[in-house]
Amino acid sequence: MSDKLIFERDGHVATLTLNQPELRNPITDLDFVEAFVERCNDIQADMDIRCVIVTGAGAGFSSGGNLKHMRDRVGTFFGNAAEIAAKYRQGIQRIPLAMAALEVPVIAAVNGPAYGAGCDLAMMCDIRLASESAVFAENFVRVGIIPGDGGAWLLPRTIGMARAAEMTFTGDSIDAATALSWGLVSNVFPADGLMPAAWQLARRISINPxxxxxxxxxxxxxxxxxxxxxxxxxxxxxxxxxxxxxxxxxxxxxxxxxxxxxxxxx
The missing domain is CATH 1.10.12 (Lyase 2-enoyl-coa Hydratase; Chain  A, domain 2)
Known part of the structure; x- marks a missing residue:
């Protein structure tokens, strides 16, 4: 199991922590994808887990794509058009499919910037709570690509087509207060109150059958x-x-x- 993802459990609540803070927790590396999908499958099979919290280590939630790998054209980003398309199908696109198949309620505790695929990962969760320092951006166009992980499906269903189009076409970021007013998150907390609030909500959920x-x-x-x-x-x-x-x-x-x-x- 990759150390890029930390799995912890307390009673009926599991926590998945993206764990590459030095790179702002990218989620496109193939070993991370494999670890994430495997954990989703494990959670789905464990009837004793009743709620999941997804968060990021360090100051950020997730930068989405690994920019160094994009620059160096390695891993997911190496090859011709057909090869890269296949890597998306075999890689990052497995995450939204695993999340869609996961029947356990999932809370995103967005502790900092959530960019690109990181923003989309938050959208894959059922409930989103944000720190006051959280920033959301569907900024694929800023690096010359498009949402390749289902963001074009997820974002309009979360905030409506017009606002999803604005975020997608401009690549501009929105702060936590705007995310709250747009319905992208359910609540905003001070940085030191985010995880306690996520745990409190998870426990309220997990007391149920x-x-x-x-x-x-x-x-x-x-x-x-x-x-x-x-x-x-x-x-x-x-x-x-x-x-x-x-x-x-x-x-x-x-x-x-x-x-x-x-x-x-x-």
Whole structure:
């Protein structure tokens, strides 16, 4: 497992920390992609994990692409057009697919600049919290490329087409206050309050039954592209499954008995 990604766990909450602070935590290196996808698969398979926090080591969240590799045309950025396209499919594009397949709720704790693919990684998360020092930029055009990791799909669904177009076409950055007003993040905190706030939210999420959390996330994701009739049908099927679980029985009993519920994921 690459040391470019740190996995930690506390109870039902897992933390993924991008760990190349000297390079501002790029995510395009193939060994990082492999480690990130593997961790997503591990989390997906572990029913005891109920929430994930993604953050960056050091002063930044993620610079996105590895600029030194771009300059030197190595790794993902080496080869002719067809070879580079294949490397995108085999590399960075696996991250949005892994995140889309991950049924566990994910919080982005954006502790500093989130540029390019780093901005898009935040968009891949379900909830985004930001430090006052966070900066967001869909700045691919500034380095002569386009969003190659799904940003053109993610950003309009987060802040609307017009604002997504503005960020994409200008490459300009927005600060945390603007990100909050645009709905890109849910809340902004002082630097030393970001991770405590992320952990508090993660614990509020993780006290709930894991199967139902995953089903609820699936419904929300499906609702972005499905018809109402399809969502109602999926809701009926999943609701039928929920009513058969021990955790549903425990939740009802705990409410009636005025005590905390203990959920086992069954």
């Amino acid at each position: 894991p199967l139902q959390l995953r089903m609820a996330k699936r419904l929300l994701r499906e609702s972005t592209h499905a018809r109402l009739e399809d969502i109602l049908e999926l809701s009926a099927v999943l609701q039928g499954e929920c009513h058969q679980t021990n955790d549903h029985k425990e939740a009802v009993a705990a409410l009636l008995e005025k005590r905390p519920a203990i959920f086992m994921g069954s």
